[in-house]
Amino acid sequence: MPVETLPPAPNLADYAQARQYFSWAAAQRLLSGLPDGRGLNIAYEAVDRHVATGRGGHVAIRAIGRTGTRDLTYRELSVLSNRFANLLRSLGVGPRDRVFTLLGRQPELYVAALGCWKNLSVLSPLFAAFGPEPIRNRLLLGDAQVLVTTTTLYRRKIAPQRDRLRGLRHVLLIDAPDRPPDDTLDLRTALDAQSGEWTIPATSPEAMALLHFTSGTTGTPKGAVHVHEAVVAHHITAGFALDLRPDDVFWCTADPGWVTGTSYGIVAPLTHGVTLLADDGDFDAARWYQVLADNHVTVWYTAPTALRMLMRAGSDLASRYDLSALRHIASVGEPLNPEVIWWARQTYKLSVHDNWWQTETGAIMISNYPSMPVRPGSMGRPMPGIEATVLRCGDDGRAAVTDDQVEVLGVDQVGELALRPGWPSMFRGYLHDEFRYRKAFAGGWYLTGDLARIDADGYFWFVGRADDVIKSSGHLVGPFEVESALLEHPAVTEAGVIGVPDEVAGEIVKAFVTLRPGYQPGETLRAELIAFGRRRLGAVAPREIAFDQNLPHTSSGKVMRRLLKARELGLPEGDLSTLERAR
Template sequence: MTAQLTKEKRTILPPVRTSKANLQDYDKTINEFSWDDALNELAKAPAGQWNAAYECIDRHADEGYGEKTALLFTDGDREEGYSFSEVKQITDNYARVLLKNGVKKGDRVFIFLPKSPDCYFTILAAIKVGAIAGPLFEAFMEDAVKDRMTDCEAQYLITDAALGKRVPYEEIPSLIKTWDISELQQEAESLPEDDSPVVWVDKEDGMLIHYTSGSTGKPKGVLHAHRAIPHQYITGKWVLDIQEDDVYWCTSHPGWVTGSVYGVFAPWLNRATVVIHGGRFDAEQWYELIEKFKVSVWYSAPTAFRMLMSQGVAYKNYDLSSLRHILSVGEPLNPEVIYWTYEKFGVRIHDTWWMTETGGHLIVNLPSQPIKPGSMGRAFPGIEVGILDENNDPLPRGETGKLAVKAPWPGLMKEIWKNEAKYRSYFTDNGWYISGDTAYQDDDGYVFFNGRDDDLIKTSGERVGPFEVESKLIEHPAVAEAGVIGKPDPVRGEIIKAFVTLREGYSETPDLVEEIRVFVKTELAAHAAPKEIEILNELPKTKISGKILRRVLKDREIKKLRQEKGASGQ
């Protein structure tokens, strides 16, 4: 049954089907919760034996849930299913191969695989032996792979025949050994299944590294320690609202932090059946997957929901009645999308806010609480949110300022890889973590996003640093200078637009513009390729340093969009 909305109800959405929500009383929980409560719900970690892979998989088999379905996979051509016992056996076998080949605690093992069961299994196998797993997004090209692996001196790599062609092995001197996934499987089958390969580590030992783009400089390595798992567990229980019979689908690839923390760790820490879809976005395939696997909890990005909304009534061809809880992350969620989903599916979309650096949800909309469309929600229990002024002092409710969180908390990054100064730059002298977002908080504690205080581009839920794209653009022989911005877009949130000047001897033609765009797509990544390229005679710069003024470029673009809307009568 779909929910009916009147104009009077469009400013707030009441909870839907809350009788079984894991967290019922937000106010009571905020006052009584401690992070030790979350830690004590794990198996070995409370006694000082930390291993995220054990807590995700092995403990469920040990506690009698080995036959429960852990994973369902489809790529449109084939389907696979695995129980927790089977996942334990596979990850144990892969872990034994790693140990045999010298992988030890703290080593960096990178995984460059498509969204597939083995991508998930190898991440867990690396962590099982105490190594640091470094998942790479399957669309990364050579430079993106090289930058990340060389920065943290990666020692091991697991890939496949297709993606392995994008790895510049000779330019990664730290690399000791690479496995094609088929070779890893064969080696695993040849080893005896002897003692458990689990390596117990300290809570501060690293387990996961993700690279995140900034507005200047190369991507930075955000390292998370095993101490993050109580944060991942409890947000999986209360925000994802994972329950015993849930089938859970996160659409993100583990190469992005959402795809690892909320695609691998949080759902499996809560013993969910996890779904993997190996194909690209396709509305019909997505709806078919929900119907086929009876997905009950679904986590995706605003861009995906906007694209589904643009497909109109396609959802009517499928039975989506299994859906009880939907969540969103990656960029601000349009109120219109929330209303559409509520009216058509009878289920609200719950926006969530966190960052690669924070390791888990910080500001959330819970299933048992009202939603104010346009708000990212309220502080998760154990989290203190502040809106700060220029002096880093808290502002009164209703005033816009820097969105900050009182540090520390368990999921907070351990370090920026070999960059202590950058790590320290996130924190104020009075103990706040500065997010880089601006926002305000209303009298009920709901936080509303205002904007970014840097130039970071969020396109289709992906974070792209303009400097990385600009650097690639000027490698093209025709490009002299480049400035890159995020241009507002109704579907993707933002698209990447590049402004370039040409070197002497080159003239603007449609073929040259397309050649430049394809150059970035093939050399860096498809999601980083500019959707639009505009050629200028010169770029706006600061008078003293000559730094390109992205802000001026963006202001011009926004002004142009307003004029176009005005001319069309919108």
């Protein structure tokens, strides 16, 4: 008789014990450090230490391109990134100089990132679908000296404004071996001329390594600074929250232009020695299932938006593919609706483990772990080593600060989610904006700008961004709760909820809904949805429903509530650099 293989025990088997005995110093000892005690370098922990311990022949990256698949072993990745470090040095690019990438998930992205860190330069990845203006703004704000991109992207988005990009000294094109445009270099030709040997210089854990841009509701993008010590948090959180281990095939679907696509699309999985799947294709439900099946993916990290799109495609489609290798699914980017978790349990026979973090935190802070029950709709519980709480808010929806003191709230009270500073991947500043950075801290806490509550068992529940929360007739209404309730109706495939001014209630809840195929907008369905909402939500249900088959999204898939509200009220639309139309 065949022997049934039991799933491996989770890396985080006993949450209470792990929190009791955890220390960041012990987490750092799980990594190697540079030889001879010369510090801590992201690239060494991600690649070179595996070569040094005999795993150089293991596949590090399986790059699925539009014309085929290419495997890179850890040894090959080490040599190529050494060549890139030598190339940077030959161009006069050194420590703290900024190297930007404008690429998809091509192998050259990973080579550039790792080579950049080996040279102690600073990597700043950009979303390849950005338009010319947001690209220019970030290159200028980040003091870009080097840009790695494709010939097509260069000609469309960089060349017409090259004379306005002061300080951009070098453009390296990954696909122009014969006649690169003027003032550019072909990367492959340039790498071939470099040595494959490189010794990583001594690296302070506090050396600047990453610059991630994050857009606020108004104003210019903020450049969050991260250091080499962040690798400690990347590694340990990927073990605890994503349950990674060296024999895994891991697929993080996040674009490398966003923090998830770097922290968990490059650094964290490579530190665990996994085979990292790098898929450069567009979303298509059937193709995604084919990728999961053909590559025997074991751990899958994706976004709620993608899961909702797969849910829309139906369980019958999923059943046509062998997904038996999957043992863990996690999501991030926005709150995960309970309905999606219930659907995934039925379709994949696995729960989806939602987690929460931000560009500024650099790594996962709160998670649903494999060793504990998932509470659908919950963010989970704080990572070992992370102290989190909720603080009382003032009238502006942010933590109320009196003489630099704040008030910690009790069970099921809604307040601003706050974290005690000190974890290794905590951002060290906003580039060139010390005032903005200082405003993010008060009373010994980092203020996240998110509203949440904590239940009696220590699970955190997302309510909304402080600037999204609706104040209606004395109630604080979280848009996510309303959106999730509407998604339970069979006609609704997506929803965005805002507050609109009302003389009596202060604000009323208005929902914009996208309908599934086969349903038509009209007064009958509008009345049905309002009644459905009242049955589910009571007094905080939407009073108005609008039908919209083209809700505005960020390029990472979130519904842009801010833009819905601006359009509804005739307000300035603010920074639209992350709007999905940039695709």
